[in-house]
Amino acid sequence: MSQNNDSLVRLPLPSDGPLDPPAEWKRLRERCPVATAELPSGDTGALLTRYGHIKALLSDTRFSRPTAEDSGARIAPEGGGGASTNSDMSLSVPQKGEGHLRWRRLLGKYFTAKRMTALRPGMTAMAEGLVDDMAKSGTPADLKAAVGFPLPVYVICDLLGAPAEDRDRFSYWSDAFLNVDRYTGDETKGAHSAFLTYMTDLVAAKRARPGEDVISMLIDESRAEGEGLSDSELVATGMGLLVAGHETTANMIGKMVAMLLADRTRWEQLLADPSLVRTAVEEVLRSDANLGGFGTRRYLTEDFDLDGTVLPSGTTVFCLLSAANRDERAFPDPNALDLTRSPNPHLTFGGGIHSCLGQSLARTELQVVLEVLLRRLPNLELAVPVPELQRVEGLTVGGLREVPVRW
Ligand code: HEM
Secondary structure (H helix, E strand, O other), X not given: OOOOHHHEEEOOOOOOOOOOOOOHHHHXXXXXXXXXXXXXXXXXXXXXXXXXXXXXXXXXXOOEOOOOOOOOOOOOOOOOOOHHHHOOOOOOOOOOHXXXXXXXXXXXXXXXXXXXXXXXXXXXXXXXXXXXHHHHHOOOEEHHHHHHOHHHHHHHHHHHOOOHHHHHHHHHHHHHHHOOOOOOHHHHHHHHHHHHHHHHHHHHHHHHOOOOOHHHHHHHHHHHOOOOOOHHHHHHHHHHHHHHHOHHHHHHHHHXXXXXXXXXXXXXXXXXXXXXXXXXXXXXXXXXXXXXXXXXXXXXXOOEEEOOEEEOOOOEEEEOHHHHOOOOOOOOOOOOOOOOOOOOOOOOOOOHHHOOOOHXXXXXXXXXXXHHHHHHOOXXXXXXXXXXXXXXXXXXXXXXXXXXXXX
8 A cells, every 4th residue: 555654544533623524534535545544452454535435445345344254453452442343243144245145135125115104103203202201301401312312222122023111121232232431341241141132032922923023024034035044143133233223323313403403594494494304314414523433444355446556455444434425526515514405425324235224214213303303392402502512432433422402
């Protein structure tokens, strides 16, 4: 890889305000689009920030996320960072090759536009219940804790066909898997084994009495294809959906509301024309500067040529999706948050063979929350000045610690 002096970058990059992008992104895109990233572990990898480069790499079907058997760059030093840091969604969901494509094809059948339309009224009722509870407990409130955190976990429980009374246990497990500061190693291990036991029983129950949930659909679909997913793959899929779909969406709900209220003319524009909710959600997804400081990773199993710069086989590549989303080569006036922007081909859900399977669900959740808030709490505003918002200093998923609001 060709290197120059300004190509070594320590991740995560700092930025001025909690909603602002690091100034360094622009310099990297312009002057050093293939840089060297140094991680907290001390390991290094290649760092990409341009839209075209990242899209080309993610679209290349030869490459996947680094797995335990690859000698990829580690983010956290040994012993730090928790289970999900270096091997997201491990367990036994196939991570690469034919097995992954088959798993993806089967699971992808669940997230149809028709199903999202069918899920919408239930989701709206959940969001209304949460917003009403928040309103009852009085202003100010933390919107992330009151709405952002519970809604996606309730949605995932419904998706898996778990009864509503188990929602609190799911919330606890999910938090314990991802929130490495709040729980001891033993608590995290305990949560893993409790979740595995729960999911194993749930899979057995769905095999005996299928329902409308994703596990029943997977059992049915894989039978129809001749070769069923094993019980451990089904259990791992439940775990994967919780890990991939809870914290990400919870944080995005909080960031969406913060970004829209940071300049209240945006909120007023939406109140005046609620039909902008769809494009507004896409624009918030594009403009989010807190997707996680290490980006999306790929492990190169062959040399990869990027406009003449050859990244050698064995390199871990860090793709800063949110830097790509502000690339002036792909988006006119990329730093303007334009609620009417269309088309908006942002990379927030990744791309290629690992692109987010739950993106239609995440979009529906974000749209529903925004619609309900505009309707129920039109006077909503941030209860603290923007610079006082605190970032989550997590290792993988980025967001705000709290989103204090009043109305
Ligand atoms: C706003 C919320 C979300 C964001 C920003 C997000 C983002 C992403 C990204 C960037 C990837 C690609 C990772 C990679 O290329 O290595 C991904 C993969 C994935 N996401 Fe999401 N996601 C969100 C919500 C969800 C939800 C709600 C679900 C399901 C309940 C979900 C399920 C998945 C799954 C299963 C994968 C793995 C796909 C594969 O490896 O083939 N995500 N997500």
